[in-house]
Amino acid sequence: xxxxxxxxxxxxxxPRYYRFLGELENNGYIRISSRELxxxxxxxxxxxxxxxxxxxxFGQQGYGYNVSGLKMEIGKILGLDKQTPMILLGAGxxxxxxxxxxxxxxxxFDLIGIFDxxxxxxxxxxxxxxxxxxxxxxxxxxxxxxxxxILCIPKEAAAVQAxxxxxxxxxxxxxxxxxxxxLEHKDVAVENVHLGDSLTTLSYCINSNDNK
Amino acid sequence: xxxxxxxxxxxxxxPRYYRFLGELENNGYIRISSRELxxxxxxxxxxxxxxxxxxxxFGQQGYGYNVSGLKMEIGKILGLDKQTPMILLGAGxxxxxxxxxxxxxxxxFDLIGIFDxxxxxxxxxxxxxxxxxxxxxxxxxxxxxxxxxILCIPKEAAAVQAxxxxxxxxxxxxxxxxxxxxLEHKDVAVENVHLGDSLTTLSYCINSNDNK
DNA sequence: TAGATTGTTAATCGATTAACAATC
DNA sequence: TAGATTGTTAATCGATTAACAATC
Numbered sequence: 001x002x003x004x005x006x007x008x009x010x011x012x013x014x015p016r017y018y019r020f021l022g023e024l025e026n027n028g029y030i031r032i033s034s035r036e037l038x039x040x041x042x043x044x045x046x047x048x049x050x051x052x053x054x055x056x057x058f059g060q061q062g063y064g065y066n067v068s069g070l071k072m073e074i075g076k077i078l079g080l081d082k083q084t085p086m087i088l089l090g091a092g093x094x095x096x097x098x099x100x101x102x103x104x105x106x107x108x109f110d111l112i113g114i115f116d117x118x119x120x121x122x123x124x125x126x127x128x129x130x131x132x133x134x135x136x137x138x139x140x141x142x143x144x145x146x147x148x149x150i151l152c153i154p155k156e157a158a159a160v161q162a163x164x165x166x167x168x169x170x171x172x173x174x175x176x177x178x179x180x181x182x183l184e185h186k187d188v189a190v191e192n193v194h195l196g197d198s199l200t201t202l203s204y205c206i207n208s209n210d211n212k
Numbered sequence: 213x214x215x216x217x218x219x220x221x222x223x224x225x226x227p228r229y230y231r232f233l234g235e236l237e238n239n240g241y242i243r244i245s246s247r248e249l250x251x252x253x254x255x256x257x258x259x260x261x262x263x264x265x266x267x268x269x270f271g272q273q274g275y276g277y278n279v280s281g282l283k284m285e286i287g288k289i290l291g292l293d294k295q296t297p298m299i300l301l302g303a304g305x306x307x308x309x310x311x312x313x314x315x316x317x318x319x320x321f322d323l324i325g326i327f328d329x330x331x332x333x334x335x336x337x338x339x340x341x342x343x344x345x346x347x348x349x350x351x352x353x354x355x356x357x358x359x360x361x362i363l364c365i366p367k368e369a370a371a372v373q374a375x376x377x378x379x380x381x382x383x384x385x386x387x388x389x390x391x392x393x394x395l396e397h398k399d400v401a402v403e404n405v406h407l408g409d410s411l412t413t414l415s416y417c418i419n420s421n422d423n424k
Numbered sequence: 425t426a427g428a429t430t431g432t433t434a435a436t437c438g439a440t441t442a443a444c445a446a447t448c
Numbered sequence: 449t450a451g452a453t454t455g456t457t458a459a460t461c462g463a464t465t466a467a468c469a470a471t472c
Contacts, residue, residue, distance in 0.1 A: 207291025
């Protein structure tokens, strides 16, 4: 599809471009130059042009970029024109917050099932979904074929459940556990969110004096 | 303190080193070589030695590193031997989950106050803390001097509240909003967690075929 | 046309990996 | 002492920035 291998650094900037372009669009911007966008985002114009040119030629010399057009292109690159069916494993505090808080549809996903082991939670409703028993996981996957899963379960359970899910055809994980999925499975897509590590990084920033 | 400026890439690996060393310690490891640690973590031995040598000489030729000793050193570098007083702004789904879910004490922080605007939430207890009205924020800060804040509030409220907090002496933010704090305030420590962007990145990984 | 701004190549900068002398 | 493994310098690789010809 895309030209060469896209570097991770570029990929991580794409959602932010998409967000900023959405805001510009809402504020009535029709066109924007790489220089102006760079200023707003705290990047360099060069970097922005390099990033976009990984995927194609979206601008026009002497004019700049059409805001809506560019936003749409980046949305397509990000796969936001499709919705991958996704399930959530673990409906504890964090799992429930994520299920309730995020706009899955606008981020390329459709949350279609929630599973937990805790009998107190099973049956409870979150948005339009009921929390199911994990015993129903296999049957559910056979019927609905989720392709992605959110892991909000204890670390000890992660390895076992991930194996199961992969065998049921899940090939993408949004991983909130400290289980190192990617080390074990090079072939699945993994996006890690390690909140504890993130907080620890902030502690470093406070306690070191090379604040820059 | 530390030798030169430490690169961001190194800093982001520190919490993970700390975690792995903790696990090794729990599993009875006394010593470990950079080669063995590299294998376990999916890094190179070279990188590990380079990383550690940013901060000092923690190993011994011919022996390797003492697991507990190294863990302690990295803990000190991360500031985990202190606890920075921290408050949470926004006790919605996500804010409550974070307050309940994370082990602040072992990550260099002490969560001492929770604030919200929603009357339905005020007075509710989370762990050992009661949710306070945001009206009490200034008085609380004057009395307890929190130095760090978690922002789990709507984007529109973020700018105003961040300004206030900075004027009350808060100089570090764990930012879950899409408000670009760092663009406005170069002098405060900011750690961003953009869950939406993270999910969007996963969407890219699924929909692109340069899976690597 | 003249001015602006892209797409793209070249230069720089930084981070990772390799190599090896120092030393436990 | 011999073997192992560090700390550190040098080489490589990749990402960012600068420059500029192409072109709208």
